[in-house]
Amino acid sequence: MDYKKAIQQIVQNRKDKLNQAQLLYLELLRTNAKLYETEKAIRNIKMDIRRGKSNSENELASLEVQKRNILKQSGVTDEMLNPPYSCVKCKDTGLVNDKPCSCVISKCVSDGMVGANTFSDSNELVFPVSERERITSVYSSAKTFCDKFPNTKRLNLLLMGRCGSGKSFLASCIANEISTKGFSVIMLSAFSFVHRMLKYHTTFDSDKFTYIDPLLDCDLLIIDDLGSENVLKNVTVEYLFHVINERMNANKHTVFTTNLDDEMICARYGERTYSRLFGSRQSIGFALSNTDLRKQ
Numbered sequence: 001m002d003y004k005k006a007i008q009q010i011v012q013n014r015k016d017k018l019n020q021a022q023l024l025y026l027e028l029l030r031t032n033a034k035l036y037e038t039e040k041a042i043r044n045i046k047m048d049i050r051r052g053k054s055n056s057e058n059e060l061a062s063l064e065v066q067k068r069n070i071l072k073q074s075g076v077t078d079e080m081l082n083p084p085y086s087c088v089k090c091k092d093t094g095l096v097n098d099k100p101c102s103c104v105i106s107k108c109v110s111d112g113m114v115g116a117n118t119f120s121d122s123n124e125l126v127f128p129v130s131e132r133e134r135i136t137s138v139y140s141s142a143k144t145f146c147d148k149f150p151n152t153k154r155l156n157l158l159l160m161g162r163c164g165s166g167k168s169f170l171a172s173c174i175a176n177e178i179s180t181k182g183f184s185v186i187m188l189s190a191f192s193f194v195h196r197m198l199k200y201h202t203t204f205d206s207d208k209f210t211y212i213d214p215l216l217d218c219d220l221l222i223i224d225d226l227g228s229e230n231v232l233k234n235v236t237v238e239y240l241f242h243v244i245n246e247r248m249n250a251n252k253h254t255v256f257t258t259n260l261d262d263e264m265i266c267a268r269y270g271e272r273t274y275s276r277l278f279g280s281r282q283s284i285g286f287a288l289s290n291t292d293l294r295k296q
Contacts, residue, residue, distance in 0.1 A: 155253050193223050
């Protein structure tokens with residue numbers, strides 16, 4: 001989905017909610033005579049005030065209270081008649097300062113995995129005693145990264161460790177925490193990343209940018225299980241470097257999880273990508289458990 005379609009959907013969803021609220025209120029007016037008379041009185045007073053024929057603000061306030069009580073007795077909440085915005089950042093317009101809102105960017109990637117876990121779900125007791133102090137420190141650093149986001153010391157986080165060591169869980173916690181703060185977050189598997197880049201590479205019309213733009217524009221990109229994807233000629237290595245490099249140039253944050261060590265990453269993706277991922281000024285790596293927690 002491109003930005004234009006995503007914005008159209010967001011705006012239409014808002015219109016649909018407002019229409020449903022209006023229909024609900026009209027039905028209440030039709031079936032509740034007391035509400036109808038109160039609403040009629042409110043509108044008449046407002047009209048007189050606008051025309052300068054009345055100073056009945058106190059009476060108007062009293063009628064508004066009466067109206068709220070009638071609605072409350074009918075089991076109708078304020079949210080039912082005044083639906084809250086799905087995104088308070090853009091107020092369901094899809095735009096902030098004439099640029100796609102974070103809700104638009106996230107909506108454009110349907111294969112995202114954001115929001116499954118939170119830091120409150122973590123439990124250091126599942127790790128071996130010998131690793132708990134280090135794991136606690138890793139989680140504390142990840143939480144600090146989220147608390148300071150986007151004003152963090154480094155842009156890239158690497159979560160490294162064997163299969164089942166909790167890398168994806170921690171990445172999901174980070175995604176949820178940043179997303180909750182109102183930033184756009186895209187979390188996708190390395191396999192999905194390569195699939196999108198292949199689509200981008202082999203599409204030759206304007207639709208091609210729908211595959212890459214959200215990955216470049218989102219506030220936080222998380223690529224999970226780097227190293228599990230197929231290495232496709234002219235796609236995998238080239239576009240991984242391109243996305244990392246463009247995001248770093250734009251001062252945007254990226255998180256990676258991988259079973260590979262630094263030497264394996266260098267051999268698989270080349271020295272350019274390696275230098276971006278392991279540059280001490282822009283990146284920081286965390287080693288998680290050496291234990292497969294799925295077998296605990």
